[in-house]
Amino acid sequence: MAADFWVSSHYERWIVDRATLHQARAEDIQFAENPEYLDYLPIYFANLITKLGKKLQFRQRIIATATVFFRRFYLKNSYCETDPFTVIAACCYLAAKAEESPVHIKVIVAESKSLFSQESYGSRPFSSDNGKIAEMEFYLVDDLECDLVVFHPYRTLLSLCKKEASDSSSSEEGETEDLGVGIGPDDGPRYWGTGDGQLEFTPAALQTAWSIINDSYRSQLCLLYPPHLIAIAAIYLTFILHPPTRPDSSPVAAEHISADGARRRSSRQAHNPPRAAATPKKPQDPIAFLADLNVSLPAVAAIAQEIISMYTLWDRYSEDSMCGVPGVGTPSGEGADADGGPDGGHITPSFLSAVLLRMREARVMDASPIAPSVSRPVAVNKRLERAQAAG
Amino acid sequence: MLDEWSSNILQHDPMLLYRHKRDGNHRSVTSKYEILGFISSGTYGRVYKARSLSEGGTIHAIKKFKPDKEGDVITYTGISQSAIREIALNREIDHENIVALKEVILEDKSIYMVFEYAEHDFLQVIHHHSQTLRASITLTVLKSLTYQLLNGLVYLHSCHILHRDLKPANILITSAGVVKIGDLGLARLIYEPLQPLFAGDKVVVTIWYRAPELLMGAKHYTKAIDCWAVGCVLAELASLRPIFKGEEAKLDSKKNVPFQRDQLLKIFEVLGTPDENDWPGVVHMPEYQSMKRLDHFQSQLVGWCNSRIRGPQGYDLMRRLFMYDPDTRLTAKDALQHKWFQDEPKPTWNAFQTIPQQQIPPHRRITQDEAPSMMPVPQHMSQQGVGHAHMVAFGQSQSKPGSSASFASLSGGGGHYGAQSGGNGRKKARLG
Missing domain, CATH: 1.10.472 (Cyclin A; domain 1)
Structure with a gap:
């Protein structure tokens, strides 16, 4: 299999069509105040994974594998119903093992905590409990259907x-x-x-x-x-x-x-x-x-x-504001962020973090107290564009 | 405004909704399988025999990994590297001579891998012949088992997977006489590795089946280490006892890998001491100086084979699998084409086809006592694990007696480590 992509889990189960991609965001669109901003999230999250990967001194391939895990996870789940930051940490933890370059969970947790607590990510509290990431890893492996070999x-x-x-x-x-x-x-x-x-x-x-x-x-x-x-x-x-x-x-x-x-x-x-x-x-x-x-x-x-x-x-997306170093171009849009409008035409991480938080708040409000959950149908038409995609 | 409940969730348990949804959809192991009994245990966890509650009650082997622990403190550190490998590789491969993974169930911090069930294994066949039948394995069966083993190995190698732990206990046989290579817990993809092979696992392959380049401290190794192990397995099937039964030198307190003097001597006694003609690279091996201090031996392989593997082709296959130079050692693919398999009697796809029913080894024994609940690993496990406190992150563990009891494990596997065979026990060192 390592030699043969055509019989790999990657090819057989994880190349999907655009309808599936669209459907995967259905719930997020429902809870987003402006669905347009959702388009920036793939960039936002990929940059986050890269940043975390760099802090962990990952090789590029591990970062790529972690990103693919993240994307596959959100084929089946919504941003608003999960904590993408926990998912990112678990993806990096798992990808390092899948690429035979394991990193201790404590290191993952410490680096995640320091990165995600930056202001541009909403200064969120990130649990230092290893168990939370280990638990997430379990669900992640399950959602990935145990397919951990990724081609790049x-x-x-x-x-x-x-x-x-x-x-x-x-x-x-x-x-x-x-x-x-x-x-x-x-x-x-x-x-x-x-x-x-x-x-x-x-x-x-x-x-x-x-x-x-x-x-x-x-x-x-x-x-x-x-x-x-x-x-x-x-x-x-x-x-x-x-x-x-x-x-x-x-x-x-x-x-x-x-x-x-x-x-x-x-x-x-x-x-x-x-x-x-x-x-x-x-x-x-x-x-x-x-x-x-x-x-x-x-x-x-x-x-x-x-x-x-x-x-x-x-x-249209500016990372400049997110270096977290005081004095280095604190963004034009700090005040605007809170009100929901990006300033100067640039979308910033702080802005997206706020968008994300409001989506998740809306979702939680909607759910409280937890209603018997209804699982969303997943990946109906994976094969539709298969032939085309295979080239 | 957010109510208190909501903000509390976002602050302290942001994955609550997700978990709630996922747990609601979960189908538990016991709702899908009836546990029939306990088969064996090892460093990785425990293996059970189970019947599927659907699909006509197919029989499976369920391998339950025990959660990783750090020292004596039960801090949960995530899925072990070994489990990740075994899961990841098994999901990609599909071959008649490899144990098939049916599904993986993640439940209560435990991983359950559901495999196809195999009634026998090579070690059990060897014991059956040496202790019950008191006769050697017939040539047809010998060829059939070896041929199918090689056939599975060719597939693994074509997928760029090194098994790294081939030994009789890990090679299973179904009741239909089909050989199934099992236990990919040490296996590794060698396609464009990000880390050199040596970096992850300092010691690979159970000592008796470990290739000379590994014993000589090679930092890099190839598929040839599996082919050496096949040679050892073939020899053991033929003679009913391990051909190179050395004593393993233990890792020192700093985890340095010691010189495996005794194991090398056991090899040299049969194959002769290698020189530069046999193995041009030998002079560059880290342990070359240590090796030169050992007594010198001439090859006895011809004599060894005469009494055990009848015929010149059998000897030739053995000789080529035991080439010292990894680069000239027979590959699995070439071994499969060897003339020994083309000469009469030819191998059969049902390895037991040619032998009377009463000579087929008995069914795998299972025990009922500990099995029914598939409860989490009980406290007393810690009493068994000698090296327990030495367990480190990433699934590293000290080698300890009994770690041999693998998936395949021994026919009598009832008790904990009571199933050990032979005086020495079979030792495997696992690091990471």
């Missing part, structure tokens, strides 16, 4: 792209006989068209693609599409952002829409400015490369579009 686009990216320089974030000790999901000798023909050649990316371009994949976890894409398609979409966007591979390329619409956003985000993680370093050793035809991949290019385009939309949303 990084693997496809690295197997499609020749590495020109050693890349600290990727190569691992271990067996190296395999190339990647679906690209290994076992099922190569499935989408490896011509069978020869790899992309030649400069380290900077590879880093850009890697960062775009990181960013893709701010969306719900990991629930909609197989990871190799997300990787290919990231490669596609990288072509656009690194035009030297196609010097005469006509302007691509997407570049105007999103390149700014994407480049800014990516360069935050990539230490080299992408453009400066992007000079490939020999000319390469990215169109031919993409065409040679035996995958659904419309699906790749749809993913790219979704990533671009996510960047557009993200541009």
